[in-house]
Amino acid sequence: xxxxxxxxxxxxxxxxxxxxxxxxxxxxxxxxxxxxxxxxxxxxxxxxxxxxxxxxxxxxxxxxxxxxxxxxxxxxxxxxxxxxxxxxxxxxxxxxxxxxxxxxxxxxxxxxxxxxxxxxxxxxxxxxxxxxxxxxxxxxxxxxxxxxxxxxxxxxxxxxxxxxxxxxxxxxxxxxxxxxxxxxxxxxxxxxxxxxxxxxxxxxxxxxxxxxxxxxxxxxxxxxxxxxxxxxxxxxxxxxxxxxxxxxxxxxxxxxxxxxxxxxxxxxxxxxxxxxxxxxxxxxxxxxxxxxxxxxxxxxxxxx
Amino acid sequence: xxxxxxxxxxxxxxxxxxxxxxxxxxxxxxxxxxxxxxxxxxxxxxxxxxxxxxxxxxxxxxxxxxxxxxxxxxxxxxxxxxxxxxxxxxxxxxxxxxxxxxxxxxxxxxxxxxxxxxxxxxxxxxxxxxxxxxxxxxxxxxxxxxxxxxxxxxxxxxxxxxxxxxxxxxxxxxxxxxxxxxxxxxxxxxxxxxxxxxxxxxxxxxxxxxxxxxxxxxxxxxxxxxxxxxxxxxxxxxxxxxxxxxxxxxxxxxxxxxxxxxxxxxxxxxxxxxxxxxxxxxxxxxxxxxxxxxxxxxxx
Numbered sequence: 001x002x003x004x005x006x007x008x009x010x011x012x013x014x015x016x017x018x019x020x021x022x023x024x025x026x027x028x029x030x031x032x033x034x035x036x037x038x039x040x041x042x043x044x045x046x047x048x049x050x051x052x053x054x055x056x057x058x059x060x061x062x063x064x065x066x067x068x069x070x071x072x073x074x075x076x077x078x079x080x081x082x083x084x085x086x087x088x089x090x091x092x093x094x095x096x097x098x099x100x101x102x103x104x105x106x107x108x109x110x111x112x113x114x115x116x117x118x119x120x121x122x123x124x125x126x127x128x129x130x131x132x133x134x135x136x137x138x139x140x141x142x143x144x145x146x147x148x149x150x151x152x153x154x155x156x157x158x159x160x161x162x163x164x165x166x167x168x169x170x171x172x173x174x175x176x177x178x179x180x181x182x183x184x185x186x187x188x189x190x191x192x193x194x195x196x197x198x199x200x201x202x203x204x205x206x207x208x209x210x211x212x213x214x215x216x217x218x219x220x221x222x223x224x225x226x227x228x229x230x231x232x233x234x235x236x237x238x239x240x241x242x243x244x245x246x247x248x249x250x251x252x253x254x255x256x257x258x259x260x261x262x263x264x265x266x267x268x269x270x271x272x273x274x275x276x277x278x279x280x281x282x283x284x285x286x287x288x289x290x291x292x293x294x295x296x297x298x299x300x301x302x303x304x
Numbered sequence: 305x306x307x308x309x310x311x312x313x314x315x316x317x318x319x320x321x322x323x324x325x326x327x328x329x330x331x332x333x334x335x336x337x338x339x340x341x342x343x344x345x346x347x348x349x350x351x352x353x354x355x356x357x358x359x360x361x362x363x364x365x366x367x368x369x370x371x372x373x374x375x376x377x378x379x380x381x382x383x384x385x386x387x388x389x390x391x392x393x394x395x396x397x398x399x400x401x402x403x404x405x406x407x408x409x410x411x412x413x414x415x416x417x418x419x420x421x422x423x424x425x426x427x428x429x430x431x432x433x434x435x436x437x438x439x440x441x442x443x444x445x446x447x448x449x450x451x452x453x454x455x456x457x458x459x460x461x462x463x464x465x466x467x468x469x470x471x472x473x474x475x476x477x478x479x480x481x482x483x484x485x486x487x488x489x490x491x492x493x494x495x496x497x498x499x500x501x502x503x504x505x506x507x508x509x510x511x512x513x514x515x516x517x518x519x520x521x522x523x524x525x526x527x528x529x530x531x532x533x534x535x536x537x538x539x540x541x542x543x544x545x546x547x548x549x550x551x552x553x554x555x556x557x558x559x560x561x562x563x564x565x566x567x568x569x570x571x572x573x574x575x576x577x578x579x580x581x582x583x584x585x586x587x588x589x590x591x592x593x594x595x596x597x598x599x600x601x602x603x604x
Contacts, residue, residue, distance in 0.1 A: 011439065015439065015443055018440075018443075019443070023455070026455065026456070026459060027459060136584070136587070137584075139531075139583075139587065140531060140580050140583040140584040140587055141576075141579075141580045141583075142535055142538055142539065142542075142555070142558070142576055142579045142580065142583075143539070144538075144539060144542045144555070144558060144559075144576075145558050145572065145576030145577075145579065145580070148558065148561070148562055148565055148572045148576070149572075149573070149576070151565055152565050152566075152569050152572075152573075156565060156566045156569075163565075235442075235445070235446035236445060236446065238446070239445075239446055239447060239448040239449075240448075242448040242450075242451065243448045243449070243450045243451075243539075246448075246450055246451070246454075246543070247450070247539055247542070247543065250542075250543055251562065261451070261454060262454070262543050262544070262545075264458075265454045265457055265458050265543070265544065265545055266544045266545075268458055270458055270459075273454060273455055273458045274455065276451070277451055277452070277454075277455045280447075280448060280451050281447065284443075284446050284447055284448070285443070287446070288442070288443070288446050
């Protein structure tokens with residue numbers, strides 16, 4: 001396992017280099033990034049200044065090296081609008097995103113597990129059909145629209161909850177629940193179908209024949225093995241979590257990284273967008289590495 | 305074995321009740337309903353100038369924020385009401401179908417071509433190119449596409465082309481993975497081995513022997529991806545990184561209504577409903593197609 005872990009770490013490192021190269025090429029392919037910053041008030045002196053600061057007068061390999069070493073030192077450049085380091089801005093927004101994301105993740109995945117298992121054990125009952133119906137709706141309705149409709153129902157019509165922004169616990173309810181609703185369907189379908197596979201297997205029959213209570217059979221013996229398949233989808237679920245957070249933070253004016261990204265996009269604040277992209281790429285790679293390790297741990301037959 | 309052998313009355317019975325068995329499957333609601341919705345959307349997009357009651361860009365400030373016809377205060381002149389500039393919501397939804405449809409068609413053409421080519425090459429040739437292709441595919445599947453799309457929107461500036469490129473940049477990966485998996489099963493099939501024995505070149509085997517056998521999964525995935533593409537496209541429009549104004553898009557219409565949700569809910573509500581309906585139809589049609597053509601692919 002130790003040797004494989006090292007190989008996997010090297011692979012992750014290569015992927016990281018590849019991804020930084022991709023971002024670098026994407027950014028430079030469009031021409032001079034400084035041109036993007038030019039507004040009606042920028043002077044040529046300022047442009048030349050920024051060019052020197054960013055080392056844009058050097059060759060491409062040199063530029064890439066500067067870009068890489070900056071990243072390695074945790075330096076993602078400065079915002080063009082706020083004139084503050086991108087890392088500081090991300091650092092301020094990150095706690096808000098984490099609290100929103102973690103709560104939604106726990107609620108969404110928890111609900112998905114419970115509903116998926118219950119739907120699988122009572123196949124074709126009204127409960128199963130209800131779960132399938134929610135899954136179909138959740139995968140078809142646009143997240144931002146669900147958020148707005150939720151605001152209309154709970155904040156405007158019934159006036160129970162605040163419409164947007166940060167504040168007390170009540171502010172969490174709508175963003176967290178809509179994000180959880182966005183995460184739930186995919187996971188629920190996976191749990192349901194892999195649970196159905198496992199429930200038909202020999203060792204589940206054996207557990208029943210042994211006379212174990214049905215609850216132990218389902219929630220202990222079956223669920224454990226049914227979780228291996230959804231675990232592989234953890235990377236995709238994480239991608240979904242970020243996508244949902246970017247959209248819903250914008251809908252609910254939630255001061256997190258997602259909203260920072262969208263504001264930066266509309267203000268064409270290039271370094272902020274690039275910095276957040278790099279950070280997301282890094283987190284994605286780390287998560288996938290952890291998932292692979294967890295996968296090999298849960299199912300010893302799997303080798304990298 | 306035919307169960308009707310020795311029971312001639314069964315044959316008669318079956319033939320009387322089901323004169324054209326093959327057509328029956330098309331008369332099921334889970335095929336008809338989504339097809340009707342998608343055909344309506346297609347016609348709306350193509351014939352928008354003929355169908356739409358108003359010019360989608362025409363602003364009439366005296367008719368601002370008119371509610372839909374069936375709500376108190378609404379008039380039949382604007383069936384789904386008007387927005388804050390007095391533009392007709394129904395007409396804008398009809399024109400908005402053009403963007404969603406155009407982006408979907410282009411993205412599907414680009415991603416399925418790239419993904420299928422890479423999938424067949426990787427799956428058939430194997431080796432180092434295959435394993436590195438699969439690593440790139442895995443990473444592409446794990447990247448939140450919306451972040452890359454937003455980066456591209458800043459680099460290239462928001463436009464129709466940017467949206468298509470941004471969605472296609474990662475969109476080929478599911479095709480590559482699915483097709484590669486299918487090719488791995490096919491490459492040891494008897495007809496492929498025979499083609500190799502009689503001396504077909506690898507290119508010929510991939511093109512004339514393997515490709516026709518992956519068309520079914522390709523068709524299923526393409527149909528299932530319509531909904532996903534429209535969701536991403538409308539999300540980009542909502543975030544202001546889609547096809548820029550004044551072109552009406554469903555996502556940007558929902559965004560326009562966000563700040564007016566307490567007074568004019570219809571501005572956001574109806575375009576979102578249109579997105580949901582079309583995505584739902586695409587998903588249902590994809591499911592139907594999968595059950596018909598290739599039930600093994602339940603996981604995609």
